[in-house]
Amino acid sequence: MRILLIAADSVQTRYLSKALTEAAHSLECQTEWRDAIFVASSERFDAVVLHANAFEDIANADIVSSVRELAGHTRGATLAVIADLPDPAVRSELLWLGVDACFTRQFSFMELHERLRRLDALRIKRRDGAPRAPGETSRDTTDDTLKLDASARAAVQGDRRAALSRHEFMVLECLLRAREATMERAEMTRYAWPDKDEINPAGVNLVISHLRKKLDAACFDVRIETVAGVGYRLVTSRAMQRAC
DNA sequence: GTGGGGTGGCATAGTGGTAA
DNA sequence: TTACCACTATGCCACCCCAC
Missing domain, CATH: 3.40.50.2300 (Response regulator)
Incomplete structure (x- = not known):
């Protein structure tokens, strides 16, 4: 939050x-x-x-x-x-x-x-009628939506799990809150680096790059898309299929 | 004190758009 | 078609912090 x-x-x-x-x-x-x-x-x-x-x-x-x-x-x-x-x-x-x-x-x-x-x-x-907010945990193990476990600082989807660093966690939470809408780079920067007035854009790239690797390695069915000149958005495989 | 993880800076490569 | 530019992705390295 x-x-x-x-x-x-x-x-x-x-x-x-x-x-x-x-x-x-x-x-x-x-x-x-x-x-x-x-x-x-x-x-x-x-x-x-x-x-x-x-x-x-x-x-x-x-x-x-x-x-x-x-x-x-x-x-x-x-x-x-x-x-x-x-x-x-x-x-x-x-x-x-x-x-x-x-x-x-x-x-x-x-x-x-x-x-x-x-x-x-x-x-x-x-x-927006979302069934669950980012970070809100669930005991329903059949739920296959991507969630964040704030206590363990990890992303969880079904039985798959990926440990995240502090900045990775906050960037992913920021994207999850946007719910497949594009999140502006500046807004992500303010969210993940609240204590910094300016952050090198390469720092954001680095965190996104690490996040992509971790999401891929854990076989999550979501990926981070770049919206050129604007920022990033999180898309699920279902959304990708709808777009095709 | 030391090692490991996280973070930031820098360099370089790739990609797409645009003008000549 | 080609050159140039802007933007983005990624790798490498150094520094910092924290746990041991």
Whole structure:
């Protein structure tokens, strides 16, 4: 998932940032409220996490009006808020404003992570009727669609499996989210290298090249197609047959 | 300290489009 | 048809980080 974390620098923020990165998410962290609003409105994220406890500007101001402003810029992303909100009336008002999940200061990362994944899966399902979101695991071993196993950082299709590096995992997740649509090179770069302003195009090529080899070696029935001058798209053998 | 894996930079080859 | 250019794919090498 591409996640925007809005939080002032603190020990808990650094812990959260590290945990989300290690969970194979593409993380962008914003510590300034105005910058965060600008980034949320100008780029596309799957989830926005506002850590209001670590944010003095918000902690000292009206949380409801801050969230109202943020919710107007998240462009359909899952919105989660971490804040000490003992008043249930405030929490329910936040939910009405579009917040998908509220967590208290003593939140569990595992619960936050699973909630974000579940909400993301539902969001994608509502969006295009996809049976399952990238990274969402299934116990149905007969399912032969390509999935990502974030805990093992691997691609799985039926009983076939390929271990991936961090960048390979994120590039493949980015392509899977596009669901056979073309993903622009710049967007893939932002997704897989969120901490870099500029990345050598050869770096993207290298990751794509490695991914192709691994997908071939594991005999997955998907392949990565180059769309000249635009980017890449992931196509299944079924889609290839339809195109013929 | 060392080895292995991941990553990035650079070089080179291949391919397709376009103009002469 | 040929030369040129832009874009892409891939190999090689060096560096960095982390586990042991």
